[in-house]
Amino acid sequence: MMRKLWAFALLFLLSAATAFAGDFNGKWTAQFDTQIGPQKYTFEFHVDGTKLTGKAVNEQFGSTDIAEGKVDGDSISFVEPLDFQGSALRIIYTGKMDGDSIKFTRKVGEFATEELTATRVK
Secondary structure, eight states: OHHHHHHHHHHHHHHHHHHHSOOOOEEEEEEEEETTEEEEEEEEEEEETTEEEEEEEETTTEEEEOEEEEEETTEEEEEEEEEETTEEEEEEEEEEEETTEEEEEEEETTTEEEEEEEEEOO
């Protein structure tokens, strides 16, 4: 009887933890100003457990597979490994979901730190 009770309690806690996780799956768009001018992005996210994969699609630079993607509850992080004029550039994103938006901070190599908000495409 006690084992069943413990198993039920564990199952309940795991279900509750999943319920609080944000659903990042799908397309998100963002438009923001940078040191090199306005940028328009579409992010395509796919979540499997805590692993995040997908693409960062920029109107100016094209499509890039995201790397090192992670989801933890309503927090998200990933790297956009961009080829910028023949040089490798790591853009590191960290963000937090708030409803149908994600507030991101992105660190562009050693050059800049920028704030942006991505909105879910419905």
